[in-house]
Amino acid sequence: MARVSVKIENHIAQVTLTRADKMNALDSDMIDAIIEAGESLIDNADVRAVVLSGEGGAFCAGLDVMSFAAMAAQDPEEIAMPRTHGNANRFQQVAMVWRKIPVPVIAALHGVVFGGGFQISLGADIRIAAPGTKMSIMEMKWGLIPDMGGMVLLPHLTRSDVIRKLTYTATPILAEQAETWGLVTELADDPLAAAMDLAEQISHKSPSAIRTAKQLISYAEENIADPDAVLLEESRVQVALIGKPHQMEVIAANLQKRLPVFKTAT
Known part of the structure; x- marks a missing residue:
C-alpha cells in the first residue's frame, strides 16, 4: 500500500503521509517512501515550497511496534x-x-x-501545529536515544536543558509548550490550511532568493562560531542575486502592483 503521496500544484509540493490507519507510524516501507518523496523534490526546479502533513488523526506516531521486533532480529x-x-x-x-x-x-x-515523527518535523524549516497536538522525544520509553537526526536539529531550535528533559523522560508535551520552547513556530486551528497559505506566500517570492536564503541560513547555523565567514558569505550570495532576472521581476512587479511572474527557479 502507498505510504506517502506527493502532489505538485502551483509550485507547491504537498507531501502527505498516508498510513492513517496506523497513525502514520513508521515501518520499513514508510521510511523508504518518505525518503523517496523528499529526494524526488531536491532537483525539482518547479517547486518553490513544500508542505508536509499526515492524513487521519495524527501527523506521525513514530516507529511502529512491529518494526521494533524486526529490528531486534538484525545486527544493530x-x-x-x-x-x-x-x-x-x-x-x-x-x-x-x-x-x-x-x-x-x-x-x-x-x-x-x-x-x-517528531524528528521528521524538526527537519522542516517551519512547524505549524494545532492546539493540543502532543509531541514527544519518545525513544527513551523503549530504552533508546533519538537517532534520526534529532541531535543535529534540536540544538538549533531550543535550549540544552529542554533537550535533556525531553530526551531523559520521553514525556509528551503539548504544542502550546513546544511553541514557547521554540519547537513549534506557531499554532493554528487548521495547521494544513495555514501551511498552505504560507507556502503560497513563499511561492510568489523570488525563487532564487528563497533558495539562497535557505542555503545561507544553514550556512550561518553551521558556522555560528565564525562570524567573519558568515559575513563574507552574505556578501557573496547577495552579489549573485542583484540585478538578475528574478530580482528585476520583483522590482517590476512591486512598481506595477502585481504578482511577479518567474520563468525558472534559478
Whole structure:
C-alpha cells in the first residue's frame, strides 16, 4: 500500500503521509517512501515550497511496534552505522532529507508527533501545529536515544536543558509548550490550511532568493562560531542575486502592483 503521496500544484509540493490507519507510524516501507518523496523534490526546479502533513488523526506516531521486533532480529551495527545517504544513515535521512531540499519545507502538525515523527518535523524549516497536538522525544520509553537526526536539529531550535528533559523522560508535551520552547513556530486551528497559505506566500517570492536564503541560513547555523565567514558569505550570495532576472521581476512587479511572474527557479 502507498505510504506517502506527493502532489505538485502551483509550485507547491504537498507531501502527505498516508498510513492513517496506523497513525502514520513508521515501518520499513514508510521510511523508504518518505525518503523517496523528499529526494524526488531536491532537483525539482518547479517547486518553490513544500508542505508536509499526515492524513487521519495524527501527523506521525513514530516507529511502529512491529518494526521494533524486526529490528531486534538484525545486527544493530549493520542497521545504524553505514552512511547510506551522504553523511546520514537510512533512518537519519528520513528527517535530514527535508533540510537537503533547497526550498522551504513547512510541516503541518496535529494529533500526535512522537519519536521518529517528531524528528521528521524538526527537519522542516517551519512547524505549524494545532492546539493540543502532543509531541514527544519518545525513544527513551523503549530504552533508546533519538537517532534520526534529532541531535543535529534540536540544538538549533531550543535550549540544552529542554533537550535533556525531553530526551531523559520521553514525556509528551503539548504544542502550546513546544511553541514557547521554540519547537513549534506557531499554532493554528487548521495547521494544513495555514501551511498552505504560507507556502503560497513563499511561492510568489523570488525563487532564487528563497533558495539562497535557505542555503545561507544553514550556512550561518553551521558556522555560528565564525562570524567573519558568515559575513563574507552574505556578501557573496547577495552579489549573485542583484540585478538578475528574478530580482528585476520583483522590482517590476512591486512598481506595477502585481504578482511577479518567474520563468525558472534559478
